[in-house]
Amino acid sequence: MGYLLNADLTVLVNFTNPNKKVSVYFSPMYIDAYYGGTLIATTYIEPFTARKHHSMLANVHMVASQVRLGLLESQRLKKQLESSRAGFEIKGYFRARANFGSLLRYSYKLHGDCTVVFSRPPVGVMVGRKCKTRH
Helix, strand or coil, X not given: CCXXXXXXXXXXXXXXXXXXXXXXXXXCEEEEEEECXXXXXXXXXXXXXXXXXXXXXXXXEEEEEEEEECHHHHHHHHHHHHCCEEEEEEEXXXXXXXXXXXXXXXXXXXXXXXXXXXXXXXXXXXXXXXXXXXX
């Protein structure tokens, strides 16, 4: 038997286009939150364009309601909260496209993977993160 998890996660996500000559179009994307191996929440971000050499911030809000955790995951979460820290994984999947004039288009899939650590609820601010983006 496990326990039910309720969580309200808000993460500020930075999308940066370091290219000084080309704008990048980001297709619709899905961002998932996991605790251990359990998917606890998912959200959708509308497509957008990051202009040349600019950044865009997105406020991503996810709610986990009555998500069943296994016994081992429940025990691990309880132990983490006793030490005033709880770790989650945030994963994003999307496609980016850049147009080099009217003839050449470059499109690629990106996977963002972050491990984030929050302080103890109810305040629960982010106290650590480690992120990777891969093609």
